[in-house]
Amino acid sequence: MRVQVNRFLAANVVVEVGDSVTFDMARNAFPVPHTSTFTMKFTKAGTCSYVCLIHAGMGMVGQVVVQ
Numbered sequence: 001m002r003v004q005v006n007r008f009l010a011a012n013v014v015v016e017v018g019d020s021v022t023f024d025m026a027r028n029a030f031p032v033p034h035t036s037t038f039t040m041k042f043t044k045a046g047t048c049s050y051v052c053l054i055h056a057g058m059g060m061v062g063q064v065v066v067q
């Protein structure tokens with residue numbers, strides 16, 4: 001039996017200025033669509049919140065802290 005959980009694995013991450021974060025949905029065990037599917041380079045320090053618009057109500061949210 002497989003259980004479907006709509007969450008980001010490593011939802012809260014800390015990166016350095018200049019690092020990139022990739023949302024790798026190819027490793028998604030269940031082929032359902034998500035809206036956070038990109039690579040983003042962080043060029044300034046701060047906190048970036050992100051969300052899957054489809055599954056936000058299920059807790060599919062996270063933050064990238066850029067130091």
Ligand SMILES: [Cu+2]
Nearest residue numbers: 034052055060
């Ligand atoms: Cu989603």
